[in-house]
Amino acid sequence: MLEFDNSYARLPERFFTKMRAEPVSAPALLKLNDALAAEMGLDTGFLASADGLAMLAGNSVPDGAEPLAQVYAGHQFGGWSPRLGDGRALLLGEVTGPDGAHWDIQLKGSGPTPYSRSGDGRAWLGPVLREYIVSEAMAAFEVPTTRALAAVSTGETVLREQRYPGAILTRVASSHVRVGTFQYFASQQDTDGISALLNFAITRHYPDLEQGDALGFLKAVIAAQANLVAKWMGVGFIHGVMNTDNCHVGGLTIDYGPCAFMDAYHPSKVFSSIDQFGRYAYGAQPEILVWNLAQLATSLLPLIDDNMDKAVEAAQAALQDFGPAYTDAWKEVFFAKLGLPDGGDTEVALVQDLLTRMAENQADFTLTFQGLLNGTARDQFVDPTAFDDWASGWNALSPDAGLMARANPAFIPRNHQIELAIKEAVAGDLSRFHRIVSVLATPFEDQPDHSDLQSAPVAQELVHQTFCGT
Structure with missing residues (x-):
């Protein structure tokens, strides 16, 4: 059994709507994250x-849980939406891990809520598998x-x-x-x-701050988000919907x-x-952040x-700290990718020059940086001499291969x-999904038996658009 606490449910009633999930007819477990x-x-x-399974499907409420849908608002593509909220998700409650960390447990795709805006509150199999794969890969990349x-x-x-076949994702986080x-x-x-x-957010995320320290909280969020987006940039990740509610x-x-x-940068x-x-x-992404x-x-x-x-003056001063914080985080990420423990303007110019040449030569982002380790980076360039011209200056800096490998x-x-x-999963075959999840659990390791998952797509395999699951 799970021992639930429900600190969010102890906030004023206007923060949420307490309700149960809508039961489903024939739940089946597709994947359980044993390590997590x-x-x-x-x-x-x-x-x-x-x-x-009944809990994970929303068919039963475990003892101690107080399911609720959170209310929030947000700017979506710059347009103001005054009332959004969990339109297809319920927070069951929270548990405390062995290390004292708090984990929200949320069912995503559990049925309609007062915030569904005429939606069905459900999720289909595709977005559930996508989020499972990508979020667990990000965790393995050490991206928050x-x-x-x-x-x-x-x-x-x-x-x-x-x-499409329906599905529910059990998502966990330090809060939502x-x-x-x-x-x-x-x-x-x-x-x-x-x-x-x-005060709830300070307790959950920044416990070193004093309760009520709004400016300290703002500064802490700015620093955390600067670090996060720099890490996104380092793995070539595009969020796609950086609305304020996300x-x-x-x-x-x-x-x-x-x-x-x-794929191509x-x-x-x-x-x-x-x-x-x-x-x-x-x-x-940094600018919109x-x-x-x-x-x-x-x-x-x-x-x-x-x-x-x-x-206003204090808030503006805090926001001006984002630029230096992001620059420092970006340098740490990209210098490491080039095997450079530190550096200054020369190293920044080296990174930017490589990225410019990659864009001009349709070089695959991941395979180029991985290729710096194994000597295949130039193969990613339409004009390999464009890489050669850059590499001479990089090699002169004696890059650290161990740092690059990490x-x-x-x-x-x-x-x-x-x-x-x-x-394949829609057709009933989950084997590729399970293999991808397994390989991405250790994404920095050489796994030659799964080289097909490493390869860039050929022309007919390219994915040009991705879609929301709603």
Whole structure:
């Protein structure tokens, strides 16, 4: 059994709607994350049992749980949505791991809530498998992220552009509080609500801060998000929907919808089918993050200082810290990828020169950096001499191969492989999904038996667009 605590449920009632999941007809366990369950101190025997399956499917509420749907707001592609919330998810409660860490346990795809906005509240198999694969890969890359504890099928169909098998993801995280959660209460001019949420988020994510320290909290979120997005850039990850309701105040990657990893590098690369103007392109992610953080700062102004002019001045000063923080994090990520323990302007220029040449030569992002280790990087360039010209300066710096091996994954969740895994799973074959998950558990290791998962797509395999699961 699980021992639940429910600190979010002890917040004022206007923070959520308490409700049960909508039962499903024939749940079946597709994948249980045994390693994560052990880290959380959970009984895998229970989770794999009939009672555990009933919980993971939303068919039963375990003792001590208080299921609820959280309310929040957000800017979606720059447009204000005053009331969003968990439209297809329920927070069962939280558990405390052996190390004292708190874990929210949430069912995603568990049926309609008051925040579903006419949606069915369900998820189909494809997005559930995509989020499982990508979020667990990000964890293996040591990129802060929500995690996937389990995936179950529901035995029911979900209607999107056609009928698909339904599924539910059990997602866990240190919380599910977003910038949009603060925006919701700010838009209501609910200062007491902002204050209660602030103290909850400080307790959960930044316990070294004093309760009520809004400016300290803002600075901590800025630093965490600068680190997060620098790590995204280092693995060629494009979130796809960096709306403020998808921006986590603890600095986690959250809400894997139309996300993707780049094959051929280009800073303006977009995959999301709904991002028509490149707002959330790869190279735009740091800039849009500043915009999101400015919305958080605006929400916190009443708590930063009673004098609004002073509050604005302090918030603006905090936001100006993002640039240096991001630059430092970016340097750490990309210097390591080149095997350089540290550096200055010369090394920054070296990285930028390589990226420019990669974009001009349609070089695969992951295979180029991995190829710096094994001598195959030049094979990724349409004009190999473009790499050779760059490599002479890099080699002169005596790069550290060990540092590079720890910074450059050999395997990423290739978009075409994910699409194949989903297609095969819909047809009843989960073997590719399980293999991808297994390989990506140790993505920095050489795994020659699975080299097909490492390869870039050929022309007919290219995935040009990815989609939300709603």
